[in-house]
Amino acid sequence: MICYFSGTGNSQRAARQIAKACGDALFSINQSLRGGKAETLHTDSPLVFVTPTYGWRMPRVVEQWVEKTTFTGCRDAYFILTCGSECGNAAAYAEALCKRKGFVFGGLAEVVMPENYLALFPTPDKAEAARILAAAAPRIGALAEEIRAGKPLPQEKATLAGRLKSGPVNSLFYAAIISDKGFTVGDGCIGCGLCAGRCPLKNITLVNKRPHWNGSCTHCMACIGGCPVAAIEYKNSSKGRHRYYILEEEKP
Ligand SMILES: Cc1cc2nc3c(=O)[nH]c(=O)nc-3n(C[C@H](O)[C@H](O)[C@H](O)COP(=O)(O)O)c2cc1C
Ligand code: SF4
Numbered sequence: 001m002i003c004y005f006s007g008t009g010n011s012q013r014a015a016r017q018i019a020k021a022c023g024d025a026l027f028s029i030n031q032s033l034r035g036g037k038a039e040t041l042h043t044d045s046p047l048v049f050v051t052p053t054y055g056w057r058m059p060r061v062v063e064q065w066v067e068k069t070t071f072t073g074c075r076d077a078y079f080i081l082t083c084g085s086e087c088g089n090a091a092a093y094a095e096a097l098c099k100r101k102g103f104v105f106g107g108l109a110e111v112v113m114p115e116n117y118l119a120l121f122p123t124p125d126k127a128e129a130a131r132i133l134a135a136a137a138p139r140i141g142a143l144a145e146e147i148r149a150g151k152p153l154p155q156e157k158a159t160l161a162g163r164l165k166s167g168p169v170n171s172l173f174y175a176a177i178i179s180d181k182g183f184t185v186g187d188g189c190i191g192c193g194l195c196a197g198r199c200p201l202k203n204i205t206l207v208n209k210r211p212h213w214n215g216s217c218t219h220c221m222a223c224i225g226g227c228p229v230a231a232i233e234y235k236n237s238s239k240g241r242h243r244y245y246i247l248e249e250e251k252p
């Protein structure tokens with residue numbers, strides 16, 4: 001079973017490719033989070049978790065979702081982390097999660113895909129994003145082959161920098177940066193409600209047809225990236241940046 005979480009579509013795209021290559025089912029963690037109920041999932045094939053990288057690790061919301069979900073059947077677990085550049089020592093945390101859940105850790109692989117963090121960093125334009133996506137596809141295909149063959153994914157030795165980024169810097173990052181206080185909406189808003197409907201944490205409500213952020217955000221960028229009229233900004237940093245968003249309808 002291929003379980004994905006995706007803010008702006010990269011991880012969903014990777015998950016779809018893996019599911020197709022492995023002939024396996026897709027499961028949307030976004031939808032499950034929005035549903036808000038504890039799930040019991042059964043699979044006879046390996047669990048493959050496909051997620052973005054947040055602060056050099058799997059997103060905290062995903063780790064918490066895995067913790068509270070009951071999994072029956074196959075105990076093999078793989079992790080594919082899409083990222084803008086690298087995911088540090090994320091593998092160590094995925095392996096520790098596997099120990100807590102009684103999974104057999106099959107390895108973690110990073111896949112470089114377009115940077116989506118427009119609240120903090122420049123994002124690629126359409127042409128550059130297409131080039132990065134095209135370059136990622138063969139790597140995703142090769143990883144799917146390894147998974148299909150039941151092989152462990154090759155793991156690299158963690159560097160000191162990687163350990164620092166995924167450890168203390170990750171904690172600082174969540175404490176200091178992850179907040180919805182910087183989001184604002186401009187007069188261009190057409191009140192379509194897409195931002196509210198897409199937020200995996202149901203953190204947005206429409207008040208007088210305009211989004212209101214309610215304080216429970218994981219900076220997935222779905223609202224700001226997916227607004228059809230680019231009416232949302234994050235402080236001053238998102239101004240003029242390309243809105244990166246390729247998430248398809250949430251239909252596995
Ligand atoms: C909150 C946040 C944190 C991020 N942290 C990292 C990171 O530590 N390393 C990295 O290479 N990319 C990082 N990125 C970039 C995303 O991981 C990358 O663009 C990913 O493919 C987005 O996947 P999605 O489209 O499925 O949401 C971050 C993006 C966000 C929104
Ligand atoms: S997606 Fe954009 S236009 Fe639609 S309600 Fe949200 S901010 Fe307004």
Ligand code: SF4
Nearest residue numbers: 199217218220221223
């Ligand atoms: S408020 Fe926006 S950035 Fe925060 S979790 Fe919801 S969709 Fe993602």
